[in-house]
Amino acid sequence: MNENKSTKEEAVLAELDAFAELPDAPPKRRIKLSWVGKLSVAVVAFWLVMCVIGPSIAPFHEMDMDGDDGFMDAHSNEYGTFHLGTDYLGRDTLSRIIFGARNTIGISLASTILAYLMGITLGILAAVKGGWIDMGISRINDAILALPTIMLGLIAIAWLGSSIPVLIGTASIIYASSVFRIARALGQDIMVQDFVEAAKARGEGVWWIIRSEVLPNAAMPLATDFGLRLVFVVLFISSLSFLGLGVQPPASDWGSMVRENLQGLTYGSYAAIWPAFAIATFTIAINLIVDDVSAKSGGSLAKKMV
Amino acid sequence: MEKEKLLEVRDLKISATNDDGEIIPIVKGVTFDVHKGEVVALIGESGSGKTTISLASLAYTKPGLHFAGGQALLNGEDLLSIEPLRTRELRGAKVAYLAQSAAATFNPAITIGEQVTESAVLHGVMTQEEATRRAEELYHALELPEADRIGYRYPHQVSGGQLQRLMAAMALCGNPDLMVLDEPTTALDVTTQIEVLKAFKKVIQEENSAAIYVTHDLAVVAQIADHIVVLYGGEIMEQGSSDQIINNPSHAYTKRLMAAVRPTPQSGLGTEIGAEHDRDLPAVQVGNMTAGYGGIVSGEPKITILRDIDMDVKNGHVVGVIGESGCGKSTLARVIAGLLPQARGSIKLDGKELEGDLHGRKLEELQKIQFVFQMADTALNPKQVIGDIIGRPLEFYHGLKGRQKHAKVVEILEMVELPADFATRYPMELSGGQKQRINMARSLAANPEVMLCDEVTSALDSIVGANVIKLLTSLRDRTGVSFVFISHDLSTVASFADEIVVLYAGRVVEQGPTNEVLDPPFHPYTRLLISSVPELRIGWLEETMQKREMAVGIAKDVEITAVGCPFFNRCPMGIEGKCEQESPPVRNLEDGHQISCHRTIEELNQAEMEIQQVLHGYEKPGVDDSHPTAH
Numbered sequence: 001m002n003e004n005k006s007t008k009e010e011a012v013l014a015e016l017d018a019f020a021e022l023p024d025a026p027p028k029r030r031i032k033l034s035w036v037g038k039l040s041v042a043v044v045a046f047w048l049v050m051c052v053i054g055p056s057i058a059p060f061h062e063m064d065m066d067g068d069d070g071f072m073d074a075h076s077n078e079y080g081t082f083h084l085g086t087d088y089l090g091r092d093t094l095s096r097i098i099f100g101a102r103n104t105i106g107i108s109l110a111s112t113i114l115a116y117l118m119g120i121t122l123g124i125l126a127a128v129k130g131g132w133i134d135m136g137i138s139r140i141n142d143a144i145l146a147l148p149t150i151m152l153g154l155i156a157i158a159w160l161g162s163s164i165p166v167l168i169g170t171a172s173i174i175y176a177s178s179v180f181r182i183a184r185a186l187g188q189d190i191m192v193q194d195f196v197e198a199a200k201a202r203g204e205g206v207w208w209i210i211r212s213e214v215l216p217n218a219a220m221p222l223a224t225d226f227g228l229r230l231v232f233v234v235l236f237i238s239s240l241s242f243l244g245l246g247v248q249p250p251a252s253d254w255g256s257m258v259r260e261n262l263q264g265l266t267y268g269s270y271a272a273i274w275p276a277f278a279i280a281t282f283t284i285a286i287n288l289i290v291d292d293v294s295a296k297s298g299g300s301l302a303k304k305m306v
Numbered sequence: 307m308e309k310e311k312l313l314e315v316r317d318l319k320i321s322a323t324n325d326d327g328e329i330i331p332i333v334k335g336v337t338f339d340v341h342k343g344e345v346v347a348l349i350g351e352s353g354s355g356k357t358t359i360s361l362a363s364l365a366y367t368k369p370g371l372h373f374a375g376g377q378a379l380l381n382g383e384d385l386l387s388i389e390p391l392r393t394r395e396l397r398g399a400k401v402a403y404l405a406q407s408a409a410a411t412f413n414p415a416i417t418i419g420e421q422v423t424e425s426a427v428l429h430g431v432m433t434q435e436e437a438t439r440r441a442e443e444l445y446h447a448l449e450l451p452e453a454d455r456i457g458y459r460y461p462h463q464v465s466g467g468q469l470q471r472l473m474a475a476m477a478l479c480g481n482p483d484l485m486v487l488d489e490p491t492t493a494l495d496v497t498t499q500i501e502v503l504k505a506f507k508k509v510i511q512e513e514n515s516a517a518i519y520v521t522h523d524l525a526v527v528a529q530i531a532d533h534i535v536v537l538y539g540g541e542i543m544e545q546g547s548s549d550q551i552i553n554n555p556s557h558a559y560t561k562r563l564m565a566a567v568r569p570t571p572q573s574g575l576g577t578e579i580g581a582e583h584d585r586d587l588p589a590v591q592v593g594n595m596t597a598g599y600g601g602i603v604s605g606e607p608k609i610t611i612l613r614d615i616d617m618d619v620k621n622g623h624v625v626g627v628i629g630e631s632g633c634g635k636s637t638l639a640r641v642i643a644g645l646l647p648q649a650r651g652s653i654k655l656d657g658k659e660l661e662g663d664l665h666g667r668k669l670e671e672l673q674k675i676q677f678v679f680q681m682a683d684t685a686l687n688p689k690q691v692i693g694d695i696i697g698r699p700l701e702f703y704h705g706l707k708g709r710q711k712h713a714k715v716v717e718i719l720e721m722v723e724l725p726a727d728f729a730t731r732y733p734m735e736l737s738g739g740q741k742q743r744i745n746m747a748r749s750l751a752a753n754p755e756v757m758l759c760d761e762v763t764s765a766l767d768s769i770v771g772a773n774v775i776k777l778l779t780s781l782r783d784r785t786g787v788s789f790v791f792i793s794h795d796l797s798t799v800a801s802f803a804d805e806i807v808v809l810y811a812g813r814v815v816e817q818g819p820t821n822e823v824l825d826p827p828f829h830p831y832t833r834l835l836i837s838s839v840p841e842l843r844i845g846w847l848e849e850t851m852q853k854r855e856m857a858v859g860i861a862k863d864v865e866i867t868a869v870g871c872p873f874f875n876r877c878p879m880g881i882e883g884k885c886e887q888e889s890p891p892v893r894n895l896e897d898g899h900q901i902s903c904h905r906t907i908e909e910l911n912q913a914e915m916e917i918q919q920v921l922h923g924y925e926k927p928g929v930d931d932s933h934p935t936a937h
Contacts, residue, residue: 194679195686197645197679201676216687216689
C-alpha cells in the first residue's frame with residue numbers, strides 16, 4: 001500500500017518534470033460537417049456543376065417552344081419529354097431552370113466577389129488608418145446603407161438600362177456597403193489585439209500588418225459571411241428579375257421565371273413553383289452550411305456577423 | 307465533537323466527450339466531506355478539475371461534461387441524480403455560487419440591492435422587506451461603507467473589492483447551506499485581496515456557513531480554510547486539516563506546490579548582479595518624464611498618468627517595477643517602447659536620446675528595446691505558426707532567410723527550453739506557460755538589449771510562473787539582456803529583480819537596490835505592499851490586520867493627484883496640511899536608494915520599530931540602529 005502510494009507520487013512528479021507545466025493543449029480541431037451540412041454541400045455542388053455543364057445536358061434549349069401548349073403538366077411529344085411541364089410559352093421548365101442556374105448563380109457570384117473586393121479593401125483600410133479616412137468612407141457608406149436596396153437597384157437600372165454588367169455592378173456596390181461594415185468592425189477588433197501592437201512596436205509597416213496579422217484573422221468570419229451575402233444577392237437579383245428589371249427575356253433566370261409563370265398558378269400549373277424551389281434549395285443549402293461551420297467553430301462567429 | 311456532515315462527495319467521476327465521441331475522464335474518483343460551519347479548500351493548478359468538482363455541488367456540469375459515477379450527497383440527497391426542476395430549488399437557495407469576477411457577474415443596469423436580494427425573494431425564502439433588511443445586515447458584517455445606502459447604487463459606482471464583497475452578500479442573502487467560492491480573490495491586488503479575505507472570513511464565522519473555496523493559492527487558503535483537498539489531474543493527492551497540510555505536508559506534489567508559493571518579500575532573495583555585463587552607461591535612462599493620454603497641451607497631457615519619472619536601467623540588470631493596478635506600470639513600459647510618446651522628459655538608450663514616437667526611431671533602436679506583452683494568448687497571432695512568429699523578428703531586424711532563419715528559430719526555442727518541432731505548431735496547440743515562453747522567445751529573437759516584461763507571470767499558475775522566472779533568470783545570465791520587470795506581485799519581483807522601482811499613482815515613491823528597498827526604512831506605501839502579501843502561515847491574516855497601516859491603507863483605490871503626495875489618503879503617517887499640498891522631497895540614502903516622503907528617515911525607522919513591536923511584542927528589537935539615515 002505504502003509502496004503503491006510512493007510510486008504514484010513519483011509518477012505525478014515525473015509528469016510535472018516532463019512538461020515542467022501543464023500537459024499539451026489538445027490538437028486543433030478540424031471542422032466536421034453534420035449530415036445536414038454534407039447534404040447542403042451536395043446541393044450547392046450540384047447547382048455549381050449545372051452552371052458549367054447545364055446547357056449541354058438540358059433536354060431542350062431555353063428558348064425552344066416545343067411543348068404542346070403553355071402551362072402543361074409533364075408530358076411527351078415528338079420533340080421529347082417535358083419532365084416538369086411547360087411554361088406560359090410552352091417552353092420546357094426543367095431546361096429553363098438548368099439554363100437559368102448559370103444566370104442567377106453566375107451573376108450573384110460575380111456580384112458578391114466584386115462586393116467583397118471593394119468592401120474588404122475599404123473596410124480594412126478604414127480600420128487600420130482611422131481618423132479622416134475612416135470618417136469619410138464610413139459616412140458615404142452609411143448613406144448607401146440608409147437607402148432600401150431595391151430602390152437603389154431600380155434607380156440604377158432605370159438610369160443605365162438593364163444588362164448583365166449593370167446588374168452585377170449595381171448589386172456589388174449595394175452589397176459592398178454591408179461587407180465594408182463587417183470588414184471594418186473585424187479590422188478594428190483585430191487592430192487592438194496585442195499581437196498587432198507587438199508588430200507595431202517592432203516597427204512593421206501598415207501593409208505588412210494588414211497582410212500578415214489582420215487578414216488571416218478576418219478570413220474565417222468573412223468567408224462565412226460570404227455565403228450569407230451570396231444568398232442575399234441571389235434573392236436581390238431574383239427580385240429585380242421578378243419586377244422585370246433583371247435578366248431580360250428570352251434568357252432564363254429563376255426570378256423572372258417565377259414572375260412569368262405566376263398566372264399559371266390559377267390553372268394549377270407548377271411552372272412558377274419549380275424555379276422558386278430552385279432558389280430555395282440553393283439559398284437554404286448555403287445558409288445551412290454557414291450555420292454548420294459557424295456552430296462548429298465556436299458559435300462566436302455568428303455573433304460577430306450581426 | 308463530530309460536526310454534522312453537509313456535503314458528502316463519494317468517488318465522484320466526471321467525464322468529457324470530445325468531437326470524436328471519445329470519453330475523457332476529467333475527475334477520477336474524488337471523495338471528501340464538507341461539515342457544517344467548515345470551509346473546505348480545493349487547491350490545484352488549472353486543469354486539476356477543482357472548478358468542475360465544486361460545480362458538482364450545484365448539480366451542474368459545464369457543457370460537454372457529464373457525471374460518470376459516484377455520489378454527491380447534500381443533506382443526504384444525491385445531487386447527481388436529482389430532477390432538473392429540483393435544481394432550481396437547490397441553486398441559490400441551498401447552494402450559492404460566487405464567481406471569480408464580480409464585475410462580470412453584476413448586471414450594470416440594475417441596482418446592487420435588487421441583485422443581492424433577487425435570489426432570496428425569487429425562491430420564496432423571504433419577502434422583499436426581509437431580504438432587504440438581511441442584505442443590510444450582511445453589508446454591515448462585510449464592513450461595506452454606507453451599508454444603508456450601498457444597495458441603491460449601481461455596480462460601477464463601487465470599487466472592485468467592494469463588488470467582490472457584495473457578491474458574497476448576494477450569495478449569503480438567502481441563507482444557503484453551502485457557498486461555493488471560485489477563486490474570489492485571484493484577480494485582485496494584494497491590498498484589495500486582504501480586505502476581501504478579511505470580510506469573507508468574518509462573515510463565514512458569524513453566519514456559521516459552510517463553504518467550498520476553490521483556488522490555486524496556498525497562502526490564501528492557509529488564512530481561510532479548515533480543511534484542504536489537494537488536487538492534480540482530477541485526483542486527490544492529499545487531504546487533511548489546514549494545519550496538517552500547511553505545516554506537515556506528506557505528498558510530494560503538495561511539497562512542490564508549497565515550494566512554488568511566493569516567498570515573503572524580503573531582502574536577500576534576489577540574485578547577485580551579473581557584474582560581467584556591467585558597463586558605465588545605463589541601457590535605458592528615463593529622465594523627468596511625464597506621460598498620459600489625450601492631447602498634449604504645453605507639455606501636459608489631458609489625463610496625466612506618469613509624473614516626473616526618473617529611473618535608470620543598468621546594463622544586465624533587472625529592474626522590477628511594482629505598484630497596484632492603476633499606478634501606471636504598463637504605461638511606463640509603453641512609453642519606453644515608444645508605443646505612447648511622452649509629453650515631456652527624455653528616454654535615452656545607451657546615452658542617446660530616443661524619439662518619443664516609435665515611427666521616429668531607427669530600426670536598430672527598435673530592435674534593442676523589446677516589449678513582452680502580458681497575455682500570451684492575445685500577444686501571439688493565432689493564425690501564424692511558432693516558426694513564423696519567432697522567425698519574423700529575425701527576418702525583419704537581421705535579414706535572415708530560409709535555412710539560416712530556421713536554424714536560428716530552433717536555437718531560440720532551445721533557449722526557452724522548448725523542443726524544435728514546436729516551430730510547426732500554432733499557438734492554440736500550446737499550453738499557457740508554453741505560449742508565454744514563445745512570447746518571450748519572439749522578443750529574444752530580436753537580440754535586444756532591454757526586454758520590457760509586462761506582468762508576464764500574472765496569468766500563470768504558481769508552478770508554471772516559477773518556471774518562467776527561472777527561465778528569465780537564466781536568460782539574463784546567459785545573454786546579458788537587461789529587464790524591466792513589471793508586476794503587481796512583490797514577491798516575484800523580490801526574487802528576480804536587482805533593483806526595485808515602487809510606483810504609486812504615476813510617481814516613483816521609492817527606488818533602489820532590491821535589498822535596500824525591502825529593508826527598513828520603508829516608504830509607507832512599500833510597507834503596505836509588503837504587509838499585504840499573504841504568508842503561508844495560519845493566523846497571518848489576523849496578525850496583519852492589527853497593523854496600523856492596514857486599517858488606513860487597504861480598501862482604497864489609487865487616486866491620481868496633481869498636487870501633494872498621492873498616497874496621502876491611505877497613509878498612516880500623513881501630515882495634514884502638508885502632505886496633500888506639497889510634493890514630497892526625495893530623500894537619498896545609500897546605494898542610490900531613494901524615498902519620496904515628507905517624513906524624515908528617522909521618522910520612518912521609528913514607525914517600522916512600532917510595527918515590529920505590535921507584531922512581536924517588546925522583547926524583539928525592531929530595527930537595527932546601524933541603519934542608514936538621510937544624508
